[in-house]
Amino acid sequence: MSDQPLRSYIGGRWVSPARSTQTFEAINPATEARAALVALCGPEDVENAVAAARAAFPAYSALLLDERIALVERLIAVFERRYDEMVTAISTEMGAPYDLSCNSQAECGPGHLKETIRAAKAMEWERAIGTGGRLVHEPIGVCVLITPWNWPINQLAAKVGPALIAGCTMVLKPSEVAPLSAQLFAAFIDEAGFPPGVFNMLHGTGPMIGNALTSDPDVDMVSFTGSTRAGIQVAKSAADTVKRVSQELGGKSANIVFADAGLEAAITRGVLHCFNNTGQSCNAPTRLLVEASAYDQAVEIAAEVAAKVKLGDPRDKGPHLGPVVSKPQYDKIQHLIQVGIDEGARLVSGGPGRADGFARGYYVKPTIFAGVTNQMAIAREEIFGPVLVMIPFADEAEAIAIANDTPYGLAGYVQSGDLNRARRVARQVRAGSVHINGAGQDYCSPFGGYKQSGNGREWGEFGLHDFLEVKVINGFDPT
Known part of the structure; x- marks a missing residue:
């Protein structure tokens, strides 16, 4: 494994932290050997990533839906061509056996992205309402996406996919424990040709950059998956700026x-x-x-x-x-x-x-x-x-x-x-989902929970809603 620390991705470029010199050793759990060395970002990097996302938002959100879908379709093509790399990354970073990594873990990437496209094409983005009114769905803005290590690409694709389709720009903070799959996904984004600043990724720990991300006044929405304990802190941090927070937390099903x-x-x-x-x-x-x-x-x-x-x-x-x-x-x-x-x-x-x-x-x-x-x-x-x-x-x-x-x-x-x-x-x-006699769950079904398992729903059309604002324009069609 290379001694070169993994870098973050800001404004379409691979960058080292602005000030922080701290690193983190991600460990292969099967061998206890180092799987990757991660260069940890600090608050200055949060400012840079959020600024890049904010600057990219006007132009990206103005793209036609078909144009955003075409970009995501290019991302899917890159992912599928480099699929075996993702299988290896997931097995190495968090120990998923090959069959699970190949058939389920990595497969969630293209699976979620394709379903999000299907849902977006079927969704009614604008419609008449009331007397001369127009109901429209618009991207919420700059989003912070915080993902865990246990199903790394599942959680990442279930957030990034709808954010991209909705017209949002974003800053992703993957788990530092399992950074390889996120690093590879960012490379896929880069290869697919998304405009600089639409997708940004910061490697870092919760204590170092979590609060800076979730409390930033230029961030409009936070989507978090992780423990209930951490979710409580995210909600408190985001409360002062009254931003939307969507969470998928713990369970004891x-x-x-x-x-x-x-x-x-x-x-x-x-x-x-x-x-x-x-x-x-x-x-x-x-x-x-x-x-x-x-x-x-x-x-x-x-x-x-x-x-x-x-x-x-x-x-x-x-x-x-x-x-x-x-x-x-x-x-x-x-x-x-x-x-x-x-x-x-x-x-x-x-x-x-x-x-x-x-x-x-x-x-x-x-x-x-x-x-x-x-x-x-x-x-x-x-x-x-x-x-x-x-x-x-x-x-x-x-x-x-x-x-x-x-x-x-x-x-x-x-x-x-x-x-x-x-x-x-x-x-x-x-509970948010109940399974009878071994039935599974499709990508089109909402995923999320009641009580301390969180709020909001991911997957398919339900995942799109968290990244959209609803606006009514009265008098749009005067009679």
Whole structure:
């Protein structure tokens, strides 16, 4: 890996920080070797990036929709031509196994961009309203986009795509923990030929540049994905300038399994979904709620599924799990596994300590707890690792009560052989998306949560709305 620090992208040029000399070592979580050295920006770089975005806004926002779409289509073409580079970058920076990185993680880039184009073409950007009025959608302005490390391109494309299509200009701050995919995406933007200043990217930490970005009076909107704790700080920082803030935050999603669900398939699906991406997904079904009459059998099935889960090198093909992203994340997960044991939960599989067979790398044993109550810390805190808790319920009403007894509301899952019951329960789960019997989510569907899981919605037409202002021009068509 090169000793040359990764540079930021401002006004169409690759630049080093104006004053800061600090760097950050991004670590390959499978090898614990350095994956990249990142040159960290400071407040002066924020000023430069925001100024570049502000200067570019008038001309870019005035482009016709078809012209903006054509630019994004060029971006898609570059992305698809260099797709394998992105797969490697994601596996290297955050440990996603090759199959996951290729088929899901990297694929989210073109997937979101194409769906945003489709939604933009189908959207009614202007229409008559009232008596002679005209309702128009206009770009909100300069946007700050702050993205996490766990699904780096998914989150990046779900923000950058609609911002570009809407006519906004932007400053992206990706996670310094996983900078390679964002660096590559910025190179794609550059190659696609977007006007200078439309897209800017700053490498930096939250403490160094986060507040400067979110509080800047020349920024009109902030889109943030990350922890609820960090989201609270973002909202407070942005409040003084009354800018729009859209957030996708934490989750502790319940997976309700009734005894008639077809237990083998439902439990297998639930365990593997929880462990997908090594448990590092905000919408993971980490609380497995099982009807009491089937609970003991469900625990046995879950233990059998977990015993077959393999860990492996992210560079290898196959259906294995990779490491978690970093040493701090590994330590947090280990701490919470021990908390679960201390709370009296029954360890069904996994447990504390480095996974067997791995002398290096942040490999966590896939862990399942039974005998859990919803008041235990492991049932309430977002662990963000391959850790599943199993909780029994007596009837439909108790299942709904347990599912909703959480500060979060990002996702929910319901499994039942009675589709009417599944639909009824799904309507009562307080979450932004609910999945019945293993159904997935399309790029056109809104993604976001209730309560402390955030506000606003991303993906498809719903993602466009956060980057648009609504204006009514009265008397536009006088009668």
